[in-house]
Amino acid sequence: MTSRKNKETGTYISIDRQEAYGLANVGEPWITMCEDHGFFCGHERKIDAVSWASQPSMWCEGCQEFADFK
Numbered sequence: 001m002t003s004r005k006n007k008e009t010g011t012y013i014s015i016d017r018q019e020a021y022g023l024a025n026v027g028e029p030w031i032t033m034c035e036d037h038g039f040f041c042g043h044e045r046k047i048d049a050v051s052w053a054s055q056p057s058m059w060c061e062g063c064q065e066f067a068d069f070k
Contacts, residue, residue, distance in 0.1 A: 001014050001015070001016040001020055002014060002015045002016065003015075003035060004053070006053070006054070006056055006063075008054075008055065008056065008057060008063075009056055009057060009060075009063045009066050010066075011034055011035070011036040011037065011056060011060070011062075011063055011066075012034075012035040012036055013032065013033065013034055013035065013053045013056055014031075014032075014033045014035055014053075015030065015031070015032055015033075015046070015049045015050060015053055016030075016031060016033075017029055017030060017031070018030070018031050018042065021033060021040070023040075023042075026042045027042060028042030028043050028044050029042075029043075029044065030042065030043040030044070030045065030046050030048065030049040031043070031049065032049045032052045032053050032059070034056050034060040034062060034063060036062065036063075037060050037061065037062025037063060038062075039059065039060040039061055039062060039063075041059045
């Protein structure tokens with residue numbers, strides 16, 4: 001699992017295969033997860049998961065609320 005603090009929101013965003021999160025029912029094999037808020041999105045390719053990790057305010061509802069207050 002790769003986890004890094006996001007520069008935009010200050011939250012920790014992780015990337016790994018769905019099995020690592022226990023999400024075997026998700027159709028996409030790669031997951032981008034906001035560790036602070038528990039929101040995630042699935043991806044067909046790892047490169048897409050990495051790309052989305054840099055912009056959590058686009059897909060994580062908790063990070064969206066943070067961005068609204070900035």
